[in-house]
Structures are given as C-alpha cells and as structure tokens.
Amino acid sequence: MANFQKLTPRSEDYSKWYNELVVKADLAEQSAVRGCMVIKPYGYAIWETIQQELDRRFKQQGVKNAYFPLLIPKSFLSREAEHVEGFAKECAVVTHHRLMNDPNGKGVVVDPNARLEEELIIRPTSETIIWSTYKNWISSYRDLPILCNQWCNVMRWEMRTRLFLRTAEFLWQEGHTAHATKEEAEEFAQRMLNVYADFAENVMAIPVIKGVKSPNERFAGALNTYCIEAMMQDGKALQAGTSHFLGQNFAKSFDVQFLSKENKYEYVWATSWGVSTRLMGALIMTHSDDNGLVLPPALAPIQVVIVPIFKKQEDLDVLMTRIQPLADKLATMGIRVKVDTSEKATPGFKFADYELKGVPVRLAMGGRDFENNTIEIARRDTLTKETISLDGIEEKIKALLDEIQQNCHRKALDYRIANTRECNSYEEFKEEIKKGGFLLCHWDGTPETEELIKNETKATIRCIPMEALPGYKEEPGVCMVTGKPSAKRVVFAIAY
RNA sequence: CGGGAAGUAGUUCAGCCCGGUAGAAUAUCUGGUUUGGGACCAGGGGGUCGCAGGUUCGAAUCCUGUCUUCCCGACCA
Numbered sequence: 375m376a377n378f379q380k381l382t383p384r385s386e387d388y389s390k391w392y393n394e395l396v397v398k399a400d401l402a403e404q405s406a407v408r409g410c411m412v413i414k415p416y417g418y419a420i421w422e423t424i425q426q427e428l429d430r431r432f433k434q435q436g437v438k439n440a441y442f443p444l445l446i447p448k449s450f451l452s453r454e455a456e457h458v459e460g461f462a463k464e465c466a467v468v469t470h471h472r473l474m475n476d477p478n479g480k481g482v483v484v485d486p487n488a489r490l491e492e493e494l495i496i497r498p499t500s501e502t503i504i505w506s507t508y509k510n511w512i513s514s515y516r517d518l519p520i521l522c523n524q525w526c527n528v529m530r531w532e533m534r535t536r537l538f539l540r541t542a543e544f545l546w547q548e549g550h551t552a553h554a555t556k557e558e559a560e561e562f563a564q565r566m567l568n569v570y571a572d573f574a575e576n577v578m579a580i581p582v583i584k585g586v587k588s589p590n591e592r593f594a595g596a597l598n599t600y601c602i603e604a605m606m607q608d609g610k611a612l613q614a615g616t617s618h619f620l621g622q623n624f625a626k627s628f629d630v631q632f633l634s635k636e637n638k639y640e641y642v643w644a645t646s647w648g649v650s651t652r653l654m655g656a657l658i659m660t661h662s663d664d665n666g667l668v669l670p671p672a673l674a675p676i677q678v679v680i681v682p683i684f685k686k687q688e689d690l691d692v693l694m695t696r697i698q699p700l701a702d703k704l705a706t707m708g709i710r711v712k713v714d715t716s717e718k719a720t721p722g723f724k725f726a727d728y729e730l731k732g733v734p735v736r737l738a739m740g741g742r743d744f745e746n747n748t749i750e751i752a753r754r755d756t757l758t759k760e761t762i763s764l765d766g767i768e769e770k771i772k773a774l775l776d777e778i779q780q781n782c783h784r785k786a787l788d789y790r791i792a793n794t795r796e797c798n799s800y801e802e803f804k805e806e807i808k809k810g811g812f813l814l815c816h817w818d819g820t821p822e823t824e825e826l827i828k829n830e831t832k833a834t835i836r837c838i839p840m841e842a843l844p845g846y847k848e849e850p851g852v853c854m855v856t857g858k859p860s861a862k863r864v865v866f867a868i869a870y
Numbered sequence: 871c872g873g874g875a876a877g878u879a880g881u882u883c884a885g886c887c888c889g890g891u892a893g894a895a896u897a898u899c900u901g902g903u904u905u906g907g908g909a910c911c912a913g914g915g916g917g918u919c920g921c922a923g924g925u926u927c928g929a930a931u932c933c934u935g936u937c938u939u940c941c942c943g944a945c946c947a
Contacts, residue, residue, distance in 0.1 A: 408937080533946080720904080739906095
C-alpha cells in the first residue's frame with residue numbers, strides 16, 4: 375500500500391506539500407522525460423470527470439468535437455507575427471523522420487539522410503493548423519458559425535516544471551470558433567467563459583473571478599482575453615481557464631473569407647478557449663489539507679468508501695449482509711461507492727489512506743454497529759465523524775455529499791474573501807503584496823505601469839473584473855502609481 | 871537558460887572525505903497471531919550504486935561529460 379510518512383505540513387513548505395501530495399495521493403509522477411508526467415489511474419479518473427462535465431456543457435452550446443494533427447508545419451506558425459512571438463521560445467521541433475542502427479554498434483542514431491524538407495512543430499496550441507483548415511471549410515455565411523473543440527495534448531518547452539501546474543506536455547481542450555460578425559464572436563468568447571466559471575464553481579467548488587486580461591497578459595494574437603482567476607491556499611493566483619476573442623487576426627493571416635448575404639467578401643471572426651490539466655493543480659491547492667487530498671464529491675472517483683471492521687471471515691460475511699445491500703442501493707442512486715474488504719491493511723491504515731486520497735465520505739461498520747443497527751460516518755472536508763442509525767442512511771449520505779460539495783466551495787470562498795483587500799497607495803501595496811492574496815487597486819491602464827509594478831514586486835494584474843466582487847463596489851479613482859484616472863479597481867496578485 | 875543541492879533496494883536514506891566489490895528502516899513475499907485511527911513475531915527475495923567515459927591491480931567512493939529531480943533567479947497565452 376502507500377507510504378507511511380506524513381505529508382510535509384502546508385505551513386512548513388507549501389510547494390513541498392504540493393509535490394508530495396500529488397505523488398502520494400497517486401495522482402501523477404515524474405516520467406523519464408524531463409518535464410513530462412505520468413498521470414496515474416486515480417488522477418486520470420478525476421481528469422476524466424472534468425472532461426465529461428465540460429464536454430457536456432460544450433455540447434449544450436452547440437460545440438462539436440474534432441481532431442487536428444499534433445504536428446504543425448513551421449511556416450504556419452510564422453503567419454501571425456504576434457502569435458509566433460508568444461510561442462517561438464518554447465516549441466519542440468521535429469527535424470528528421472528516420473532512425474538507423476548506429477554504425478558503431480551503439481543502439482540507434484538519427485539518420486542524417488532523413489532530414490525533413492520542412493520542419494514540423496509539435497503543437498503548442500492549434501490556431502494555425504485549424505485556421506489553415508477552416509479556410510477550406512468556409513465559403514459562405516451559410517457555413518458559419520463553426521464551433522469545434524478538440525481534446526488533445528500540447529507541448530511547451532518549459533524551463534521550470536511542476537506536476538500539473540506547468541509541464542512540458544499537458545492535456546487540455548481547445549475550442550476554436552469562426553463567426554460571421556464581430557458581435558457574435560465577442561459574445562461567444564464570453565459565453566464560453568461563463569461555461570468555465572459555472573463549471574469551476576459548481577463542479578470543482580472553486581470560486582473564480584471572471585475578468586479581462588490586461589494587454590501584457592493577453593494571449594499572443596488575441597484582441598481580448600477573458601479569464602477565470604482563482605486563489606490558492608498560499609495566497610497566489612492561478613488562472614483556471616481562458617477564452618480569447620481573436621478578432622480577424624487569424625482569418626487575415628490564413629485568408630479565411632466568406633461571402634456575406636450582401637454578396638461581399640468578409641474575413642471571419644474568431645474565438646479560442648481552453649482549460650488544461652492545470653485544473654488538477656487548482657483543485658489540489660484549493661481544497662486539500664495536511665492529511666492529503668480533499669475532493670469535492672462531484673469530482674471524486676470514489677465518493678463513498680465503506681470499510682468493514684472484522685476479525686474473521688465469518689464476521690465479514692455477517693457484516694456484508696448489511697453492507698452489500700447498502701452499497702448496491704447507493705450505486706443505484708448514482709453514487710460512486712467502494713467497499714474495501716481487503717485484508718491487506720488494518721482499518722486504521724485504510725482510514726488514513728482514503729483521507730490521503732480525498733474520498734469525501736467514509737463509512738465504517740464493525741460488530742458493535744451491526745448489533746446496534748448503526749454505522750460510523752466520517753466526512754473528509756471537516757474530518758469529523760459520528761455514529762448514526764442505518765435507517766434512512768442512503769438519503770442522509772446523498773444529502774451529506776451535497777453538503778460537502780457546498781462546504782468545499784464555501785470554505786474556498788471564505789478564504790478568498792479573507793485574503794482580498796483594497797489597496798490605495800503604492801507604498802502600502804509593496805508591503806501588502808508580500809502577504810499574498812488579491813489586492814484591488816486602481817491602475818491607469820498602461821502596460822508601462824503594470825510592467826513597473828511587476829518588476830518591483832513580482833505582482834501582475836490577474837484580471838480586470840467583469841463584475842464587482844462580492845462586498846465591493848465599482849468606483850472610479852486614481853492609479854496608485856501614477857495618480858492618473860482609473861475607471862475601476864483591478865486584481866493584483868503573485869501568480870503561478 | 872544562470873546559481874545552488876541531490877540521484878545508492880518499490881520508498882526514505884546511510885556509506886563517499888580517507889578506493890578493496892553495498893547496508894538500515896519501511897514496503898514486498900511466506901507462515902502465524904491480529905484488525906473500532908497508519909498491528910506484531912519469525913523467515914525469505916530484491917540494487918550492473920542515474921547513464922557514459924576516464925584514472926587505478928581494483929571505483930558507489932576520485933576525475934570528465936551527460937541526463938533527471940528539487941530550490942532560487944530569468945522565462946512562462
């Protein structure tokens with residue numbers, strides 16, 4: 375089974391705690407290739423649930439799944455100047471197509487005669503290959519809109535990597551849409567942001583701020599980038615999803631025009647939007663504690679685990695006459711339930727292990743419970759437990775799962791609120807930002823000012839909120855650095 | 871990519887300074903006793919010491935290169 379060593383407490387070393395948790399909770403591990411991770415079955419089960427929930431929501435918006443190739447001709451990337459600038463430094467390049475036996479007899483080497491005429495780039499994102507394809511799909515306004523999404527892997531050659539948070543290869547979905555009008559594209563980019571926000575809040579139980587990125591933080595090639603920003607337990611910000619209004623940049627670069635109702639050629643309007651396995655990092659750093667992972671029930675691969683406590687096989691057989699019907703009933707109610715009858719570990723070990731894995735509800739039944747028609751029920755989010763009657767237990771469990779889902783969200787929201795405050799002077803800002811959290815400040819809207827603040831404090835504008843945060847009003851003011859006018863406060867934080 | 875640290879059994883680590891052919895804990899396997907918060911006893915198996923060169927009669931140990939991980943920095947839609 376798992377290891378016995380306790381996790382490093384969060385208060386001692388937050389990133390060490392994170393690294394240990396990811397490995398010990400069996401979510402992922404390092405691979406032989408630098409910066410690339412192996413996502414283990416338990417971690418992948420969570421990702422699959424994320425995928426299912428999002429995929430359903432995308433399809434409700436009329437989006438269809440497709441698949442575009444991993445490799446992109448090098449020339450495509452240079453078609454959009456800003457775009458290539460954003461990614462050029464972190465692209466993996468395929469230069470050859472054949473290996474051969476080493477003439478010196480030491481395994482295989484790259485065949486120097488197999489150099490590619492045009493080098494291929496492993497996709498860092500797929501805008502270019504998709505727009506070169508959309509060109510062939512679009513000729514009339516009747517062909518629009520095109521709403522496609524793909525679930526795939528991408529590669530960005532990151533210098534410093536961390537499991538889930540920043541890996542060289544990661545899994546994500548990227549949606550790419552083409553529209554006839556600017557308004558429709560803008561609206562769609564925002565609509566997908568709302569899909570992400572709804573998903574984050576209600577499924578992942580992560581409170582997020584919906585906002586617009588400042589020019590410095592905008593996606594390369596976009597006219598506007600929308601985002602959802604979340605606060606982690608260490609007070610740092612993590613971008614949980616983005617949606618871009620790409621204008622006509624890619625349509626012009628790839629010459630994608632359509633004939634309008636008025637019989638005129640026009641360039642199409644584009645959006646793209648994505649979330650990645652980084653969400654796994656957000657999930658971990660929002661809810662988990664020093665005992666291990668804490669999963670909101672909606673994403674837990676096992677929502678309820680039942681641990682029989684027994685001495686002999688006969689005792690187990692007796693207990694199972696009550697446990698099995700309960701497990702069956704829960705399963706028919708759509709609850710993901712596991713009964714752990716293994717004799718490999720003692721109950722105490724199992725308790726600790728399921729806590730490490732973040733199972734929301736744990737039931738334990740021993741001989742005493744059997745006599746009394748009771749069961750011990752423990753919840754992961756509060757680490758509390760009580761012994762209750764078996765009568766009506768199924769409905770209580772269902773209600774408890776809902777309650778845990780709510781509580782995970784409420785705790786995370788309380789934390790964010792407690793660590794969000796206004797800040798009016800730059801002197802104060804420099805001190806406050808060291809404590810972490812979100813600082814709501816006035817900013818003059820210039821990249822220069824943002825750059826200055828970043829260089830001096832490492833803090834960046836996480837977003838310009840689209841709506842006032844709970845408890846705050848949108849009011850004009852003056853920039854904390856330059857004193858120039860500011861329409862409203864923006865969110866500053868140190869970011870992952 | 872720059873600075874620092876590290877890589878030895880599945881895992882955590884000792885051994886390295888001062889070269890002589892590898893050890894602990896834990897996990898794993900077997901048998902038994904156990905089981906309401908990380909059980910105990912006994913026995914067994916498991917490592918080309920990250921990889922590649924070099925020095926040497928002999929290298930986990932010394933030298934060179936390289937790969938990977940962690941921390942700090944730069945970078946990061």
